[in-house]
């Protein structure tokens with residue numbers, strides 16, 4: 517029987533930062549710790565019905581490359597944070613930018629300044645080892661609390677057990693272990709150019725460097741010792757458009773959806789960027805954005 521907590525035939529268009537039109541067969545949102553209890557039943561249902569599960573935070577690193585996904589989408593929306601000295605404890609669905617700003621304005625601690633405008637949740641930032649302006653999750657994470665849907669247990673993983681790599685960890689692109697909360701030690705963040713700036717100064721730098729709109733940020737990972745944006749720019753693709761989607765003139769690794777674009781426009785632009793960079797530089801670009809295709 518379908519678990520009663522699942523919402524059927526759910527529109528998820530607004531749940532990915534690209535805003536491509538999409539629906540899923542089933543949807544579930546974790547808003548409270550008690551909602552975690554239903555996960556085992558959902559998992560068993562997914563096995564019984566052969567339905568894949570996608571786990572999502574704010575969807576700022578996801579492209580839904582489907583009109584309908586025959587599976588279950590679980591959204592992590594546990595909110596809240598706590599500061600005790602230099603130790604920051606966050607719930608996985610809380611927003612990185614909001615907490616980073618409050619750490620500065622309410623706790624008088626500038627260490628997270630470089631993350632003030634980093635979109636998405638703490639769960640997403642941990643899974644993807646997010647980073648900007650020289651600071652990555654792995655640099656100051658102490659441990660994470662996860663719920664294992666298969667084994668039906670809560671576990672604590674140290675930062676080393678998360679096996680962080682550039683824009684990834686063993687918790688990315690899997691749905692067995694859901695990050696519920698995490699602890700960070702802000703004293704591990706060294707002095708840098710950004711944490712000596714005022715908030716308005718930092719915001720104006722970030723605004724200058726990054727385009728806004730329906731985008732998932734950097735589409736491709738930076739190849740070793742290179743910048744994907746520089747390569748795409750040098751291949752002459754800034755401003756190139758496929759349907760309603762274009763490569764930003766401001767930052768060539770950002771694809772911007774002008775509201776009406778479909779996933780096929782985004783994939784066409786991805787293929788073009790890859791082809792041009794491969795032909796000009798012999799470098800194969802690898803996606804940073806997680807692309808979910810319908811089976």
Ligand SMILES: Cc1cc2nc3c(=O)[nH]c(=O)nc-3n(C[C@H](O)[C@H](O)[C@H](O)COP(=O)(O)OP(=O)(O)OC[C@H]3O[C@@H](n4cnc5c(N)ncnc54)[C@H](O)[C@@H]3O)c2cc1C
Pocket residue numbers: 533570571572573574575576577578592608609634635636637638639640641642643644645646647648687688689690693694695696726727728731732733734806
């Ligand atoms: C304008 C813009 C600028 C950006 N700039 C940067 C930048 O400077 N640096 C950078 O690193 N990224 C950047 N990004 C990408 C994005 O902000 C990060 O990848 C972010 O950490 C994703 O968080 P999210 O909550 O949206 O995760 P989602 O996109 O929802 O998910 C990303 C991955 O994390 C997994 N995940 C999410 N929550 C959990 C959880 N609770 N438990 C287990 N797995 C989970 C998902 O399954 C998925 O594999 C940018 C994006 C945008 C739109």
